[in-house]
Structure formats: C-alpha cells, structure tokens
Amino acid sequence: MFALAGTVVDSRGAIQDHAVVVDGNVISAVLPVGELESLGVDEVYGGKGYLVMPGLINAHTHVAMAKFRGLGENLPTEQWLEEIIWPMEREWKPKEIRRWALLGMAEALANGSTTINDHYFFAEEIAEVARKLGIRAFIGQTVMDEVDFPLARPEEGFRFFKRWWRKDELVTPTLAPHATNTVSYELMVELGEAARDCGARVHMHVSQSQTEVKEVKKRYGVLPIELLQRAGLLNSLFIGVHGIYMSGKEKELYARSGATLVHCPTSNLMLEGRTADVGSLHTLGVNLALGNDSPNPTGILDMFAEMRAALLASGMTSNKRIHSREALNMATIGGARALGMEAGVLREGALADLVLLKADKPWFLPEEGANVVGSARGSDVSVVVVNGEVVYRDGLFTRLGKTLDEIWAEGKSFKTGQEI
Ligand SMILES: [Zn+2]
Numbered sequence: 001m002f003a004l005a006g007t008v009v010d011s012r013g014a015i016q017d018h019a020v021v022v023d024g025n026v027i028s029a030v031l032p033v034g035e036l037e038s039l040g041v042d043e044v045y046g047g048k049g050y051l052v053m054p055g056l057i058n059a060h061t062h063v064a065m066a067k068f069r070g071l072g073e074n075l076p077t078e079q080w081l082e083e084i085i086w087p088m089e090r091e092w093k094p095k096e097i098r099r100w101a102l103l104g105m106a107e108a109l110a111n112g113s114t115t116i117n118d119h120y121f122f123a124e125e126i127a128e129v130a131r132k133l134g135i136r137a138f139i140g141q142t143v144m145d146e147v148d149f150p151l152a153r154p155e156e157g158f159r160f161f162k163r164w165w166r167k168d169e170l171v172t173p174t175l176a177p178h179a180t181n182t183v184s185y186e187l188m189v190e191l192g193e194a195a196r197d198c199g200a201r202v203h204m205h206v207s208q209s210q211t212e213v214k215e216v217k218k219r220y221g222v223l224p225i226e227l228l229q230r231a232g233l234l235n236s237l238f239i240g241v242h243g244i245y246m247s248g249k250e251k252e253l254y255a256r257s258g259a260t261l262v263h264c265p266t267s268n269l270m271l272e273g274r275t276a277d278v279g280s281l282h283t284l285g286v287n288l289a290l291g292n293d294s295p296n297p298t299g300i301l302d303m304f305a306e307m308r309a310a311l312l313a314s315g316m317t318s319n320k321r322i323h324s325r326e327a328l329n330m331a332t333i334g335g336a337r338a339l340g341m342e343a344g345v346l347r348e349g350a351l352a353d354l355v356l357l358k359a360d361k362p363w364f365l366p367e368e369g370a371n372v373v374g375s376a377r378g379s380d381v382s383v384v385v386v387n388g389e390v391v392y393r394d395g396l397f398t399r400l401g402k403t404l405d406e407i408w409a410e411g412k413s414f415k416t417g418q419e420i
Contacts, residue, residue: 002043002390004356004383005033008048010346011329014369019044020052025169025388030346037042045383045390051369051376054344055114055136055353055386056303057335060203060241060262060291062120063104064097068296074417077271079211079295085362089121089151097122101129103411106397108292108301109135110404111378114353114386116340117239117262117291119176119203121151123160127171134391134399136353138339139164140176141205143191147182154187158194167200169386172201174239178222181215188231195237201339202233207250208242209272217419225250234259239338241291243276244268251277255284260338263330265309266300267293274314279320289338290330296320302378303331311373323371356383 005019008030019036021029029039036044046052065085101122108116113316115136118126123141126371129280130137143157149378157176161410164173175191182203183191195202207224216224225246228234236258243261246254263280278288290310292301307327314322322412336344343351357380359368364375386391391397395404 001028001039001041002045003036003041004052004354004385005036005044006046006048006348006356006361008052009369009372010054010136010344011325012345016369017051019147020346020354021353022385022388025352027346027348027350027352046356047360049368049394050382051357051359051372052346053355053357054113054332054346054373055355055384056112056114056331057117057289057339057344058108058113058292058301058303059117059260059289059335059338060264060293061104061108061116061118061301062294063108063116063118063301064100064120064122065294065296066104066107066301067100068294069299070370073270073297075271078211080271085296086149090149092121094122094125098125098129099159099411099414101126102133103297103407104301105129105133105135106404106407107295109133109384109392109397110381111302112355112357112381113301113303114355114384115335115339115341115343117203117335118176123173124163127164127197128204130171131168132399133397134170134386136170136386138172138174138201138203140174142178143187144178144182145184145187146185152178154286160193161200165200174201174203177202177204179208179212180227181212185220185227185231188228188233192232195272196232196235198377199237199340201237201239203239204233204241206240206243207245210245213245223247223250223251229253229257239289242268243281244272244274246276246335251284251286253282255281255286258287260287260289260334262289262291262338263310264291264293265313266298266306269309269313270297275317278322279314279317282322282326283320286313287327287334287337288330289335290327299330304373304376304378307331307373316350324371327373352385352388355381358382385412
C-alpha cells in the first residue's frame with residue numbers, strides 16, 4: 001500500500017493537502033494527508049508542491065508513427081496519407097516497429113498518459129512493447145479491404161484480436177477498421193457482429209476528410225455516420241475518431257447511439273485546418289474523449305498540450321466553447337467510459353492509474369491545481385502509476401530499468417530501416 005500526496009485534482013475540482021491511497025490495483029481511499037499515518041502506508045510520493053491526478057487516457061494514437069514525425073506538414077489528410085505516409089508504412093519491418101513503438105509509448109507515459117488506445121499495423125509487436133513498459137494499452141490491428149495494403153489484411157485483425165482477448169491485465173485488443181471509405185460495408189457488418197458478440201470496442205476514423213464523405217456518399221448514397229448505423233456499428237462499443245465533417249443530422253444520430261467521439265484537435269488543425277464541433281457534440285450529450293493521434297503530424301504525445309488545444313480550438317469551430325473542466329473530463333472520464341474502464345476519477349474503487357506532477361513552478365501560480373489545463377505540461381510529470389504499480393519515477397521506466405535519457409539515446413542512434 002502506498003500513497004500519492006499533494007493537491008488532488010480531477011475534473012470535479014481540486015482539494016489541497018490530500019492523498020490518494022493505492023492498495024493492489026485500485027484506489028482504496030482519498031483522504032487528508034494528516035490521516036495517512038494511521039493507515040500505515042509503505043511509501044508516500046509527493047507532498048507539498050505536488051499535484052495528484054487521474055492518469056490521462058490517450059484515446060487515439062499511432063505510437064509507432066513517431067518515426068515519421070514532422071513529415072508531410074500542412075498537407076490535407078488524403079494527400080498526407082497517400083503520398084507521404086502509406087509509401088513509408090509499406091516498408092515497415094517488425095523489429096523496427098518495436099523500437100519506434102517503444103519510443104512513442106515511453107514519450108506518452110512520461111508525459112502522463114497511463115492508457116493509450118492504439119490503432120496500427122503489427123499490433124502483436126506493439127502489444128508486446130506495451131506489456132514490457134507497463135502502460136495500459138488498448139490495441140487494434142488496422143484493417144482495410146478497399147485499399148490494396150498487405151499490412152492491413154482483415155484476417156490478421158481478427159487473428160490478433162482472438163489471440164489477446166481477455167489474456168492480459170494491461171493489454172486489451174480492439175477491432176480497428178481504418179475508415180468509412182477504406183473498409184467495405186460487408187467488413188463493417190462483420191466487425192460490428194464480432195464486437196457485439198463479446199463486448200469488444202470498435203475503434204475507427206470517421207468523417208476525417210471531405211474526400212471520405214464524398215466517397216461514402218457516392219458509393220452508398222448516405223453520409224458516413226448513417227452508413228455506420230446501417231452497418232450495425234453505431235452503439236456504445238463504438239469509438240469514432242475525428243468527426244470533423246459531421247452534418248447536424250449525423251451529430252444527433254451519433255448522440256442517440258451512445259458512441260464515443262475522440263477529439264484530436266492538434267492533428268485535425270494541422271491536416272484539415274478545422275476540428276470536430278465539440279461544443280455542439282458536448283451539448284447533445286456525446287461522450288467525448290481526447291487523443292494525440294500520431295506524433296506525425298502533431299509532433300507530440302503529450303495530453304496536456306492536447307487538452308489545451310481542445311480548449312483553444314473549441315472557439316474556432318463552435319459558438320459553444322468548452323470549459324477547461326470539459327477538456328480534462330475528455331482526457332480522463334470520457335476516455336475511461338469509451339474504453340469501459342472504472343478510471344479517470346480519484347475515488348475509492350477506481351483503477352489506480354495515476355500521475356503525480358511537480359508543481360512548485362511559476363506557471364502553476366497563483367494557485368496550484370486551479371488551472372491544470374492551462375498550466376501543466378508533460379515535463380511536469382514525476383511519477384506515473386498504472387494498475388497500482390509505479391512504472392515511471394523521476395525519469396526512470398521501472399519495468400525496463402532504463403531512463404528516459406537512455407531510451408532517447410538508443411532512439412537517436414537507431415537508423416531508419418535498421419533492424420534490432
Ligand atoms: Zn488516426
């Protein structure tokens with residue numbers, strides 16, 4: 001039993017001089033620091049000048065794409081994908097992807113993400129890396145059948161899913177169709193049935209470009225969200241990503257379905273120059289989560305920066321701006337709900353996925369904890385707890401026995417295309 005102490009912050013507010021007690025893999029209590037002594041905890045991390053928060057849930061990532069960071073800047077989605085990304089992705093080798101997945105995941109974890117929801121090829125390799133690092137990971141093997149892409153064969157998606165379903169405490173497989181214009185209707189129906197059979201999540205890009213909307217309209221005579229409903233995919237197990245080009249009718253349909261929309265403002269602004277209308281979606285009651293998408297094109301795997309981007313971008317796309325509390329909610333409770341986890345909030349019984357921030361810095365003044373979304377950054381994170389285990393502490397990834405500096409140095413010496 002151990003505790004994290006300081007100002008305790010979640011999307012409900014902040015309380016000073018409190019501690020979050022961890023017993024096994026859950027939070028056993030949240031209480032005033034003065035009451036810790038009587039509990040006989042083994043160790044207390046933090047104290048005055050620290051913030052304790054729920055671990056951030058990075059609800060849409062492609063961590064291995066750290067390899068492509070910075071490439072294809074300012075291109076619209078389809079051109080970026082077809083001219084820059086897909087040609088390079090066809091060259092991936094399994095051992096190489098392990099290295100880049102580790103770099104991406106280490107970056108996300110060190111910046112306070114305790115959970116990632118990843119969508120990529122070589123899911124098997126990515127799952128193994130997650131297990132070694134100790135991050136909680138929902139992982140889907142990307143599948144497409146409307147594009148000739150050998151790495152995205154549907155059979156491999158189902159194979160990976162079956163191999164990992166209910167096999168590991170930290171890794172949960174998802175079903176991961178690429179997008180509404182790159183996956184056939186028949187495959188969507190098959191994936192929807194498979195998901196409903198066992199309660200698995202379906203993780204999919206939706207309405208992310210005008211080309212996607214046009215292609216779906218031309219092929220099926222309906223809009224992407226209507227197509228998802230027709231295919232039986234649109235329900236509370238569905239995690240759609242982006243939703244930039246949803247019509248008013250589609251937004252209402254989405255809200256009624258109970259599906260989650262993952263907002264990725266940084267990526268959306270870089271590729272499309274606009275984002276989903278989160279203000280309206282929030283008002284309609286859609287469960288909203290938040291994700292970094294790939295480090296290319298966003299440049300970061302830092303959910304603090306993403307929360308800030310969500311806050312800033314909300315005034316651009318919608319006349320209903322969101323509050324910083326909602327941005328924090330998306331990065332915590334919204335993500336947890338999307339993935340079916342009892343997490344994202346600091347209360348007894350919730351999963352002990354936590355972060356401790358060193359907040360004795362000018363940018364937290366005048367009142368630490370009052371403005372986390374506006375002030376905090378990933379580099380303020382000092383301790384990360386996943387499933388009740390300290391997996392990162394002051395720069396050291398405890399399971400790997402390596403520091404952030406060592407992982408960075410190894411990544412720097414690694415040449416693109418080299419196998420390890
Ligand atoms: Zn994506």
